[in-house]
Amino acid sequence: MPDAATVTPITTDTSLTRLAEATDTTFVLALFTTLSGKPCAKLVPAAALGQLEADGAGFAGYAAGMMGQQPRDPDLVARPDLASFTPVPFLRPGLALVHCTPYVAGEPWPFAPRAILQRTLERAAERGFTVNVGAEVEYFLVDRDTDGTLGTADRADVSRQPCYDARDVTRMYDHLTEVSAAMNALGWGNYASDHEDANGQFEQNFDYADALTTADRVITARYLLSVIAEKRGMTATFMPKPFADRTGSGMHLHLSLWRAGEPLFPGAGDTHGLGLSPIAYAFLAGLLDHACGLQAVIAPTVNSYKRTGATTTSSGATWSPRYATYGGNDRTHYLRVPDHNRIELRGADGSANPYLAAAAAIAAGLDGIDRGLTPGRPGEGGDRMLPMTLVHAADALDADPVLTAALDIAGPGVAAYFTERKREEFFTWHNTVSAWEIDHYLTAF
Numbered sequence: 167m168p169d170a171a172t173v174t175p176i177t178t179d180t181s182l183t184r185l186a187e188a189t190d191t192t193f194v195l196a197l198f199t200t201l202s203g204k205p206c207a208k209l210v211p212a213a214a215l216g217q218l219e220a221d222g223a224g225f226a227g228y229a230a231g232m233m234g235q236q237p238r239d240p241d242l243v244a245r246p247d248l249a250s251f252t253p254v255p256f257l258r259p260g261l262a263l264v265h266c267t268p269y270v271a272g273e274p275w276p277f278a279p280r281a282i283l284q285r286t287l288e289r290a291a292e293r294g295f296t297v298n299v300g301a302e303v304e305y306f307l308v309d310r311d312t313d314g315t316l317g318t319a320d321r322a323d324v325s326r327q328p329c330y331d332a333r334d335v336t337r338m339y340d341h342l343t344e345v346s347a348a349m350n351a352l353g354w355g356n357y358a359s360d361h362e363d364a365n366g367q368f369e370q371n372f373d374y375a376d377a378l379t380t381a382d383r384v385i386t387a388r389y390l391l392s393v394i395a396e397k398r399g400m401t402a403t404f405m406p407k408p409f410a411d412r413t414g415s416g417m418h419l420h421l422s423l424w425r426a427g428e429p430l431f432p433g434a435g436d437t438h439g440l441g442l443s444p445i446a447y448a449f450l451a452g453l454l455d456h457a458c459g460l461q462a463v464i465a466p467t468v469n470s471y472k473r474t475g476a477t478t479t480s481s482g483a484t485w486s487p488r489y490a491t492y493g494g495n496d497r498t499h500y501l502r503v504p505d506h507n508r509i510e511l512r513g514a515d516g517s518a519n520p521y522l523a524a525a526a527a528i529a530a531g532l533d534g535i536d537r538g539l540t541p542g543r544p545g546e547g548g549d550r551m552l553p554m555t556l557v558h559a560a561d562a563l564d565a566d567p568v569l570t571a572a573l574d575i576a577g578p579g580v581a582a583y584f585t586e587r588k589r590e591e592f593f594t595w596h597n598t599v600s601a602w603e604i605d606h607y608l609t610a611f
Contacts, residue, residue, distance in 0.1 A: 181219060183216050189255075190255070192260030193210065193262070194212070194262045196246055196264055201232040204231050205389055219246060227242040243268065246264040247265050247267060276576040279521035283525045284378065296423070297422070299376070300374030300508070301380050302420075304417065304516060305388075307319040308400065319398075319400040320366065323366055335360065348394070358370070363412075363413040365409075374420060404417075407472040407473045412480055413485050414484070415473075416485070417515055417518050417520070419523060419527060421449075421510075421511060430445050431449075433445075440503045449531035449535055452539055453501055458566075459562040460527065463522050463563065463584075464514035465515050470517055474513065489549075492545075494544060522573070525572055529575075530568065533568045556592045
């Protein structure tokens with residue numbers, strides 16, 4: 167490493183080349199995500215970073231996946247955000263990554279999730295708001311037998327109620343501590359690693375930040391977890407419900423509004439007793455009002471609805487909401503208020519694109535403020551059931567002008583494209599014949 171006197175601080179007024187020199191970086195992953203959350207990247211050598219910064223990295227958008235392009239369309243050009251430059255030498259010596267915003271023909275591409283969140287935050291800033299977000303990234307560590315059967319990577323992790331079990335945590339000590347050290351090396355402030363409610367399920371918490379930074383970190387965290395797990399012959403999966411009889415994986419979002427560095431959610435003397443301000447209750451009411459359409463964005467897969475539709479699990483609780491309700495420090499609700507500083511949105515799961523999830527949730531909350539909505543008393547709204555399937559959620563999103571406008575904030579057509587692709591996903595699954603159908607119908611008639 168260069169000595170301290172020659173290290174260039176990471177600031178936004180420097181260049182990628184200087185950042186690479188200051189951190190002994192030899193290769194950089196120029197990374198963006200598709201609407202489905204797939205991380206896409208090109209590996210750029212340090213000698214070509216000037217070209218990356220000047221011209222961006224070109225991608226065939228249709229080949230990348232769900233990016234609103236056809237084979238005939240011009241390149242997506244991923245332009246790096248220097249503030250997101252992240253050295254990850256603990257994965258590979260000399261490696262770093264930088265999050266990028268895709269452009270087409272010199273303009274931000276409307277179908278780029280990062281651009282959608284950036285525009286949403288600009289709209290919030292026009293109201294004088296800064297949005298902070300914390301994210302809980304839950305995941306399973308699994309492997310597959312030779313016959314393809316999915317199993318828990320730690321085959322000794324078999325107890326009926328494994329949550330917080332010190333023995334299960336200790337057996338995964340090497341993995342958990344390597345992830346923790348990586349997060350802390352990046353300055354994320356990992357403050358806990360724990361075994362979650364299902365066999366093979368874990369979570370590693372890190373500090374909240376502004377919404378864009380947190381979304382970048384969720385994508386980075388998934389990448390880190392995947393690579394670190396693979397080193398030990400395991401697969402880290404963020405699939406919401408990989409096991410039918412176990413609790414699913416959420417990606418709970420903790421949301422708060424700030425103005426001029428001061429939090430806006432705390433409030434004294436409110437009639438609902440949760441310590442929230444009127445603006446917090448209006449934001450919360452907006453989330454409840456748009457919950458059904460919001461689910462299509464924050465729980466965007468067929469498998470998502472095996473999680474929120476579950477009625478029981480082997481541990482005795484699903485820990486996932488079925489109704490659009492809110493309450494205090496009560497994990498049975500769609501919106502939990504653990505303290506007066508934040509609102510926890512528990513409907514999001516591990517398949518959610520963090521940029522889209524944050525953008526849609528913020529838009530819903532801001533609509534509640536704009537309309538002066540009130541949520542009713544805690545626990546009310548128990549008859550307002552969340553969508554039962556992805557196609558129901560897509561229909562609800564289609565019928566929600568606030569959320570469709572949120573997806574179209576960087577340009578038209580994104581919401582219609584997103585819902586169309588989600589319906590296709592549902593019917594592709596629906597058209598497959600499952601083992602359950604064979605078992606139930608083969609000789610039933």
